[in-house]
Amino acid sequence: MYKVLLADDERIILDGIAGIIEWDSIGTSLIGKAQNGLDAYEFIMQYKPDIVISDIKMPGMNGLELIEKVSSECPSVQFILLSGFGEFEYAKQAMKYGVKHYLVKPCNEQQIISSLKEIIAEFKQKERREKAAECLKDELEHIRSYAANQYLEGLLTGVKNQAPPLAVQDKTINLILVKTDAATQSYQTAKEAFGSDLTAFCHLGDYAILAVEAQRNEEVLEKKLAVCFEGCQLTISRAGELRHAKDLFEEITDAYSESKHSALISKMVKLVRGELGNPHLSLKWAAKEMLYMNPDYLGKLFKQETGEKFSAYVTRTRVEHAMKRMKSRKDVSVSDIAEEIGFGDNPKYFSLVFKKYTGLTPSEYRKKQRGASVR
Template identity: 25%
Template sequence: MYKVLLVDDEILVREAISKKIEWNELGYELVGDCENGKDAIEFVKSHPVDVVLTDICMPYIDGMGLSKYLSENCPQTAIIIFSGYSDFEYAKQAIQYKVSEYILKPVTAKELSEVLIRIREKLDSKRKEEKKIDQLTKVYHSYTKNEAVIISRILSRLVKGTQEVKRSLDELKEFDIEISGSSYRTVVIDIDVYSGLYEINPEQKKESALMAFVVENISSEIISEYNAGIAFRDADNRVCLLLWTNRPQEFRKEIVEICKDIQKNVYSAMQLSISMGMGCYVDSLEELSKSYESASEVLQYRYTKGSGIMFDCEEEKQKENPMELEMDYRDIAIAIRGGDREVLDDAMEHMRSWLKTGYINRRKSIAYLQHVLQIVYEVGRETQESFVLPDSALTSITEARNLDQAMEITKEYALSGLKAVQEACQTSGERQAAQAMEYIKDNYGNPDLSLNSVCEYLNISTSRFSTIFKEETGKTFLEVLTSVRMEKAKQMLQKTTMKNYEIAEKVGFSDPHYFGIAFKKATGMSPKEYAKGRKS
């Protein structure tokens, strides 16, 4: 039975929940109820509970304050909040305090029972996992005191080449271990759930040691079946296989089968995904460090290619083509400058594909993505001097667990650059369109006024200007110029006695006949008819 504490400032609510929920049938025992968070905190200090069911709005200490206390002091306690508040800020705080369920009032007995069933299933699973870890811990503590640890240290020094081979072999003989063959190979096994973590906290380190212990035991059993070598753990809680044979040709196929069996059995036993780096073949124990280093190196491809894979350094690898990457860099810069989301998406996806299909390790991948950030920064500054990337940009890519995460982070920053350029261009476009209108109004009388002369004045390409001008005014340059000239001509026809050819010349038409045609097209009347109609 899991113990439950009910917290609500309304006694009727507490009584209703207490009576309507079939606690025992659901696997719970209601051990107490409190009317505010302050009383609840005092209660759990002396009566630990598994679940706290609480309202938000209460005197003294509210539900959020209680949740904060529980998350900091009783992290194993599941928290269920039921509240009439759907405000996003409450939901955010609930996530921050690791609240298990957030239910909006009114809530029925059936709904609350369903939530309690979900919580019980999670608690059952957690209890089962804790029991399994406790059992492993006991075995592990026994293991750390025995000869297996000493053997692992000797083998680790042997494959890393940090100790003379003869000395290592002599030390191993004391444990009745003899290594002799005509071909040797090392395999490095890493548990994927702990891989790529920028930092491992003490709890994760303990868990990884226990899991590595299980992987080592499974590996040892399988290797002994093949009579092919020995398994041990290195200082980083990775499991290493030292394999040897006097039958090199058969050995190659056998190693693949050994690795597949280990992967299959580890997943079957612990639902753990593992990746393997298979080092190069060497002919002597003195060369083992080459095999170990190549195994460790090839395992880094997991960052780009994904987990649960066997990486063989003997496989022919596709060579990097830096020209493809340069094209992606160029396209990303073009996309950001042009404010083109589609081009940016295509360039980033091509880069992702290139990194995944090539044999590129974590260090290089991060360097390539950080260069993208440099491009984003430089292009962003071209249009917005105030544009900056946060200080955390580079480190967030470094701390990403795999390429997919790093790519998503990089893309978000690239989009921020693109949006900054779009905003700057929009502001710039408004300004350029306004400047063009002023220029037209000041120079409409010049018969040589043209699209080219305006663009030369604004220092912008005709195609770019035409697009901006149409977006801002809704008209083409020629439509606006003609409209301004016709309006000026109307004013002159109304207020002066100037001849048509004189007015035509004043508004920028060198040909009076063409002026007449343009005027009639714009107003439906000839200049003479318009003047007569306005003056009569």
């Protein structure tokens, strides 16, 4: 029901219009009557009617002054002006404020109803346009979100079959890893918490991955996450561009992995990453030179917590690093990579270790990568 206010200083006209029109039958509701412009203005500010039927000449504030004031504060309010014969100059002034309906007294019931119906038709047409625009906006947002989510998933899984959406490809984001198995709930929760700041989302195994537009205040980000994913284990990356999400993901998965270990084993994991190029890196070297502990005891602890021997972990980390380098830098020689990851001047030994781990020599691995990129 569209709300209507009547304003006229003549009580007989005010009551006459109020009583003669069947307001409900045309989809309206008469919510008030005022006998001067000041009372009408106060009523409009408080109750926000959709339509005001107003006399031009009223005490306190005339109809034109009322329209001028209301049009700047409540521009959606539509007016039907009533005036005496020969007051067309007022009508011309009223048109400046968008008033289209001007009735000369004495006016009958049908004239007022006709004006009301025209205004209501305009309201409904505007509502249909706004609804259509909102539906289109929602559809475009859905398409954009889907494209961004697919792009993020492709970056993380290495399946680059999705072009980067222009609206998000250069965005600076924080990547957030949340351990949860409720994919739909996680997305809705993240969307409600971050709104348009949620740049992309995907679900990999038991992990929800959020790409959130980089927050100036990291405390705000942490508070939102604490509320949204209460009780879930989560890790936040440094800020970086969305197109570098793979690197950010690897960083936070490493950090997440470390968080599951004791302080000592986490320290050993960090030590391996920091000393990857050190040809002397071994359990004995780490125990003697860096951790000052018994190597046998350290090795036993490391195997208990990680399920992997320290030497095997070092080799795996080195080879995985080499694989990443071969993918990202096709111009770097095998010798340079071997030296970079601690094999010194012995690229042949590196090739043997690499083949044992991957089933391919470094050159075969590179050929396979080139073939994949051509396809």
